[in-house]
Amino acid sequence: MQHSIKSIFPNFSNELIAAIEKNGALQDFKAGTILMRTGQYIKNTVLIxxxxxxxxxxxxxGGEFLMYYLQPGQACAISMICTAKSEKSQIMAKVVEDVSVMMIPLQMMDKWMMEHRSWYEFVIETYRNRFEEVLEVVDNIAFRSMDERLEFYLKRHSDACGCSEVNLSHQEIAAELNTSREVVSRLLKKMEQRGLVKLNRNQIELLK
Amino acid sequence: MQHSIKSIFPNFSNELIAAIEKNGALQDFKAGTILMRTGQYIKNTVLIxxxxxxxxxxxxxGGEFLMYYLQPGQACAISMICTAKSEKSQIMAKVVEDVSVMMIPLQMMDKWMMEHRSWYEFVIETYRNRFEEVLEVVDNIAFRSMDERLEFYLKRHSDACGCSEVNLSHQEIAAELNTSREVVSRLLKKMEQRGLVKLNRNQIELLK
DNA sequence: AAGCTTCTGTGATAAATGTTACTGTAGGTT
DNA sequence: AACCTACAGTAACATTTATCACAGAAGCTT
Known part of the structure; x- marks a missing residue:
């Protein structure tokens, strides 16, 4: 167990890891679970x-606009920020691949900031990365058109899953880009004609 | 001097204020000054x-998409985040009303986090507020059409200046919304017909 | 006043995106 | 096989936003 946390969060000090094991609770959730809804109060900081x-x-x-992915070794910045003041969540978190998460009670958040240098650095780094990620989202919707956003979406998906197949329907993709299914179908067809993808049922193969 | 910092940042402890006065440098900049450019390295945390x-x-x-305002009592979250690792700025900061800012050398940022509870809380609060603000920006461009965004823009401007006149040309507004001057002119004209604004040269009066 | 620049208004048109409607197909169920 | 449902393709049309072209008004300079 200790080994596993250490390997996923290599920068954490041994004392911090001990504190996490003592105070945190490891929980599993199935794909599809909504971990957090907009407006819910946050009681824990979440480490994946x-x-x-x-x-x-x-x-x-009711739109569900995709902001970013969270993966092992990362933490939900929102849960950290809101936890500090026990505020409401402004986002929705959905499990897309069965997860194990370490739930850290909110009191620990502040406490460890003072006690553990490696926790402090992790929190700051998390803020920075998530902020950057959101700024990139702003770039995309502020400066780019739908075809570029779709390409970016597919690329990000394949980066996240480490494969070149996107197993999603056009409908699902459309929802996450806040557009309509027809638009996604059209743009994908154009991408296929340009030789960028191969379209199958419920699957898009990225060719380049 | 001490009085002035204390009155603008009322939650700072006396020890923290003393440390700020000792280590910070107060600088003035005229309206129009670019305080920070995208890609520049950040050497200071900035308190307004x-x-x-x-x-x-x-x-x-070359588009300049407006994210948010910074006002007295606030700090640039980006400068804090990037300062911690001496990273490059991902944003551009422009003075719109003559400012005085307190420049805090980057080493102090980390040091004070451990030493001053009131600094720690200020930093966390700053992250939270800026993150929320950026999320609201995402909402606007992801879910709303240009007429709603324009109304929001005008409201935010009047909130920031505390008055009901917007002394900007349609061209300048268009640039900050990343659209064209003609679109802004047309939408403003419709707003005038709905009785929401009165249009003058280089000025928009908000009526409601 | 004459001349210049900037700002604003507006029509015409183009391009991108959203909507409606319908078709066919793949895959599962009975 | 017959049926059902989700998914994908596409045409036609509506709406929104962007672009082009031009004209008039406001303010400044000479």
Whole structure:
């Protein structure tokens, strides 16, 4: 057990790992689980040790706009920020690949910042990375058109899963880009004609 | 002097204020000054004591997309995040109303986190507020159309300046929303017909 | 006043995106 | 096989946003 945390969070000091093992609770969730909803109060900081989570921003009309992925070795920045003041979540987190997460009670967050240098650095690094990721999201929707955003979406998906197949329907992709299924179908068809992808049912193969 | 910092940052402890006065450098900048450019290395954490700053995300094509305002009592979250690792800035900061800022050398950032509870809380609060602000920006461009975004833009401007007049040309507004001047003119005209604004040269009066 | 520049308004048109409607197909169920 | 459902393709059309072209008004300079 200790070995596993150490290998996933290599920069954590041994004292910090001991504190995590003592105070944290490891929990498993199946793909599809909604870990956190917009408006919910946050009671824990979440460290991912296995699996994948997608973070969405929800629109008033029920849209689910994909912001970024969380993977092993990462933490939910929102859960850290909100935890510090026990605030409401402004995002929705959905498990996309069975996860194990370490739940850290909110009191520990502040306490460890003072006690463990490696925790402090991890938190700061998490903030920085998530902030950067959100800024990239802003870039995409502010400066790019749908075809570029779709390409970026597919690339990010394959980076996250480490494979070149996207096993999603056009409908699901459309939802995460906040557009319509028809638009996604059209743009994918054009990409296929340009030789960038091969389209199968429920699957898109990335060729380049 | 001490009084002034204390009144603008009322939650700072006296010890922290003493440390700021000792290590920080107060600098003034005129409206129009670019305080920070995308890609520049950051050497200081910036606290605003007077005036107003706008934070932009720059597009590759030279677009300047407005993210949010910084006002007295606030700090640039990016400068904190990047300072911690002496990273490059991902944003551009422009003075829009003559400012005084307190420049805090990057070594102090980490040091004070451990030594001053009130600094720690200020930093966390700054992260949280800026993150929320950026999420709201994402909402706007992901879920809303240009007319709603324009209304939001005007409201935010009047909130920031505390007045109901926007002294900007349509061209300048268009640039900050990453659209064209004609679109802004047309949408403003419709707003005028709906009785929401009164249009003058280089000025928009908000009526509601 | 004459001349210049900047700002604003607006029509015409183009391009991108969203919507509606319908078709066919793959795969599963009975 | 017959049926059902989810998925994908596509045409036609509506809407939104971007671009081009031009004209008039406001303010400044000479």
């Amino acid at each position: 040790t296995k699996g994948k989570i997608k973070i969405y921003r929800e629109g008033e009309d | 004591t007077k005036g107003k700053i706008k934070i932009y995300r720059e597009g590759e094509d």
